[in-house]
Amino acid sequence: MATQELATWSVNLQYANFTAPVIAAAVTSLYNWAGCAIGGYQQTAPSIALNATSPHFGGPPTSSILGLANNSAQTDAQIAAFVNGIAGHVDDYDDTHLATIIHPTGTVAAALFAVAEWKGGINGSDFITAFVAGVEAELKLGLSVWPQHYDVGWHDTSTTGSIGAAVAVSKLLGLDIPTTQQAIGIAATQVIGMQEFFGSDTKSFHIGRAAQGGMIGALLAQNGFTSSLQGLEAQFGWVHVVSTRENVTAEFDTLGKSWEILQNTFKPYPCGIVMHPSIEGAIEVQSAALGKGLSISDITSVNARVNPETLVLTGQTDPETGLEGKFSVYHGVAVGLLFGEATPSQFTDAVVTNSTVVGLRKLVNVTTDSTVREDEAYISALFKDGTNVTQHIDHVIGSLDNPLSTDQLKAKFMGQASLVLGDARAEKAYEAFLDIGNMSDVGTIVQLFSGANASGTSGALGLDFKVIDVVVMAVVLGLVALLL
Incomplete structure (x- = not known):
């Protein structure tokens, strides 16, 4: 009955059911993701996908x-x-539900924005209602099979995301309970995403394909395509095939009673979230060391004591590409020490292969400690004169106990969107997504900040998009090496 329970809850869900914090969390999740989607287009994978x-x-x-x-x-x-x-x-800059490590917004929002623009006439409150329905569906489903589903190697953002997208689009299209059940089934059979592909373009392909698959599931169901009304809970349905543990009925019983979207968090660094405490610790070590008149070039060794999950998920010692660097705590610590920050500019091929970065990365030693929480880390650097600079990160910024502020979230959005749109249009985009709940037609949102993109390499459909200038980055790295 789990599939029917989810469909029934979604069909009956109303905007009036939401508390103010739920609405605020939904809007924040949407504009945070939109900034990532705009800025992320400067990478090669989206334009390759579009051109192909x-x-x-x-x-x-x-x-x-x-x-x-x-x-x-x-x-x-x-x-x-x-x-x-x-x-x-x-x-890898989008949101994270820490209890499942699912990035919930992408699959649901990508499907909803495409459908809302195509369909037209979708107001902000209906859009947010459909969005929350999809996010709650995927997160409750993720909790029901956690951690066994993830531990065996599935990428749960996409495996649950296609179902979340199907629920959201079904809600937006006004499908009834049995038809929504069919949509869930069609989405469930398109299960996609394995951890083998982390550090490659295929990781983000998982999210795009899940958004696409969930949307197709809803559209097929709307037109009479059949699947199974028990696609989730049947003997050979989704939960039993993808996990040795299932608790889906218990989790779905909490739908509308506890809101998982309130547990969503937003990344300060564009990489695997388990290495964030180490990066912040490295940034603080750099600040303290420079304050003592020390030079980063005089570091002889670096030690990081972290939660065991850090090495499980981000243990690559010798990344060779920017995408691989996002799953290397060694790289994260090195750039934190060198640059005093970790933005998308520090996770490019040019930075990952730079000799100064590689040299410092090889000085980083990581040990695990089960008493260290996932949002905690201890980082220390030993210098040639014997000075040891140590920093303890208790609750990393971006965690539930230390969330990004509104100003920090806006700065993150602007930092991403302005790379592609320029500052003026990025500001218009921020205001548009921030006000999404009040829109009479969400499908027109892009028109509020449309125009010629920032100059750069020619992108798909004859328009321009800005890519990170490798030559400029190389110069910057050279200066860093000289100064430090």
Whole structure:
């Protein structure tokens, strides 16, 4: 009965059911993701995906790529959901539900924005209601099979995300309970995503494909396509196939009683979240060391004491690409010490392979300690003169106990969006997404900040998008090496 229970709850869900904190969490989740999707388009994966699919599979142009943000350049809703899903996750800068490590917004939002623009006339409150329905569906489902589902190697953001997207789009389309059940079933059978592909473009492909698959599931069901009304709980349904543990009925019984979206967090650094405490510790060590008149170039060894999950998920010792660097705590500590920050600019191929970065990375030793929490780390650096600088991160910024402030969230959005849109249009985009709940037609949101993108390498559909200038980055790294 779990599939029916989820469908029934979603169909009956109303905007009036939400408390003010739930609405605020939904809006924050949406604009945080939108900034990631706009900024993420500067990476190669989204434009490759668009260029590879739109000439061959594109239908009538109805929906926008957020990173192109020009209402004269659209593709069909299916490709838009796919490409925006990739763009929103490719930097690993999107939100995280810490209890499951699911990045909940991307799959649901990418599908919803594509459908809302194609369908037209979707107001802000209906959009937010559909969004929350999808997010709650995927997170409750993720909790029901955690941790066995993840531990065996599934990428739970995408395996649950396609179902969340199907629930959300079904809600937006006004599907009834049995039809929503069919949509859930069609999405469930498209289970996608394994951890083997972390550190490659395929990780973000998981999110794009899940958004696309969930949307297709709802559209097929709307048109009479059949699946199973027990797609989740049946003997050979989703929960029993993907996990040795299932507690889906108990989790779905809490729908609308406890809101998982309130447990969503937002990343200060664009990489695996378990290495965030180590990065923050390295940044604080750099600040303290420079305050003592020490030079980072005089470091002889670095020690990081971390939670065991840090090495499980981000234990790559010798990353060779920017994407691999996002799963290397060694790289994270090195750039924190060298740059005093960790932005998308520190997770490029040029930075990962820079000799100064590689040299410092090799000095980093990581030990695990089960008494250290996942949002905690101890970082110390030993210098040539014998000075040892140590910092303890109790609750890393971006955690539930130390969340990003509104100002920090806006700065993050602007930092990403301005790379592609420029400052003025990025400000317009921020205001548009912040006000999404008050819109009479969410499908027009891109028009509020559309225009010519910032100059750079020519992107898909004949528009421009800005990429990180490798030459400039190399110069910057050279200066860092000289100064430190």
